[in-house]
Amino acid sequence: MFIYEKKLQYPVRVSNKDVRMAKAVLTQYGGPDGELSASMNYLTQRFSMPLNELKAILTDIGTEELGHMEMVATLFKKLIKGATKDELIAAGMGGYFADHETCPFLVDAEGEHWDSKFTQAKGDPIADLYNDMAAEQKARATYENLIVLTDDPLVKDTLRWLREREIVHFQRFGEGLRLYEEYSNSKKYF
Amino acid sequence: MVNYNLTNQRLNKQQEMLLEIQKLQFAALDIALFLDTHPNDPVALYRHKMYTERLRQVKDAYEMEFGPMTIMGHEVGDSWRYINGPWPWES
Ligand SMILES: [Fe+2]
Numbered sequence: 001m002f003i004y005e006k007k008l009q010y011p012v013r014v015s016n017k018d019v020r021m022a023k024a025v026l027t028q029y030g031g032p033d034g035e036l037s038a039s040m041n042y043l044t045q046r047f048s049m050p051l052n053e054l055k056a057i058l059t060d061i062g063t064e065e066l067g068h069m070e071m072v073a074t075l076f077k078k079l080i081k082g083a084t085k086d087e088l089i090a091a092g093m094g095g096y097f098a099d100h101e102t103c104p105f106l107v108d109a110e111g112e113h114w115d116s117k118f119t120q121a122k123g124d125p126i127a128d129l130y131n132d133m134a135a136e137q138k139a140r141a142t143y144e145n146l147i148v149l150t151d152d153p154l155v156k157d158t159l160r161w162l163r164e165r166e167i168v169h170f171q172r173f174g175e176g177l178r179l180y181e182e183y184s185n186s187k188k189y190f
Numbered sequence: 191m192v193n194y195n196l197t198n199q200r201l202n203k204q205q206e207m208l209l210e211i212q213k214l215q216f217a218a219l220d221i222a223l224f225l226d227t228h229p230n231d232p233v234a235l236y237r238h239k240m241y242t243e244r245l246r247q248v249k250d251a252y253e254m255e256f257g258p259m260t261i262m263g264h265e266v267g268d269s270w271r272y273i274n275g276p277w278p279w280e281s
Contacts, residue, residue: 006259007208008278056226064219074279175227
C-alpha cells in the first residue's frame with residue numbers, strides 16, 4: 001500500500017511569479033515524458049518482473065516519481081500564484097484558466113491531456129527496462145529544455161535536482177537490465 | 191549536488207527540522223535504490239542503517255512538536271495536528 005508523508009522530497013522555491021514558465025513545467029506533471037507517465041510505467045510493469053531486485057527497483061522508483069509529481073505541481077502553483085488576467089492571457093493560459101482555474105492539471109505544455117498511451121507494459125522485462133531507460137532519458141532532456149526557459153536561479157535549482165534524479169534512475173534500471181540478462185542467460189529459454 | 195537552502199533565508203524551527211528530515215531521507219532513499227540492485231553491498235547497508243537511525247530520531251522529535259507527518263504517525267496532543275498547514279505545496 002501507499003502512505004502519504006506530508007513533505008516535499010526536496011524544497012521548491014521561486015523568486016518571482018512567471019506564468020509562461022508555469023505553463024511549460026506542467027509538461028513534467030501530465031506530459032508524455034512527465035512524472036505521472038514514469039510512475040505509472042514502473043508501478044504497472046513491476047507486476048510481471050521475475051526478479052526481486054527488479055520488483056524492488058520499479059516499486060521504489062515508481063514511488064519516488066509520485067513525489068516528483070508533487071514537486072512539479074508545487075512549482076506550478078508557486079509560479080502562477082498571483083497571476084493577473086492579462087498575464088494569463090499573454091501566456092496563452094486563458095483557456096486553461098477557464099477549465100482549471102490555477103489548479104495543476106494532467107496536461108503537457110500545450111494543454112494536451114495525459115493518456116495511458118504515454119505508458120508501456122509489455123510484460124517482457126527486456127522490452128520494459130529498455131523502455132524505462134528511454135523514459136528516464138526523455139525526462140532528463142525535458143528538464144534540460146525547461147532549465148533553458150528560465151533565468152530564475154531557484155527554479156533552475158529545483159529543475160536541476162529533478163534532472164539529476166532521472167540520471168540516477170537510468171543508472172539503476174541499467175543495472176536491473178544487466179541482472180536480468182545474467183539471469184536469462186543462465187536459464188536458456190529457446 | 192544538493193543545496194537545500196539556496197536563498198539562505200532565515201528558517202523557523204519547523205522549517206529547519208523539516209530540512210533535516212529531507213536531507214536524511216534523501217540520503218536513505220538514494221542508498222535504498224542502490225541496495226535494490228546491490229542487496230549485499232556492505233558499505234551501502236551500513237550507510238543506510240546510519241541514515242535511517244538518525245532519520246527516526248529527527249522525525250520522532252518533529253512529530254512530537256508539530257504533529258504526525260503520516261496518518262500512521264503518533265499524535266501525542268489532544269487534537270489531530272496532521273491537518274495543520276502549511277501543506278507541502280504552500281510553505
Ligand atoms: Fe525518474
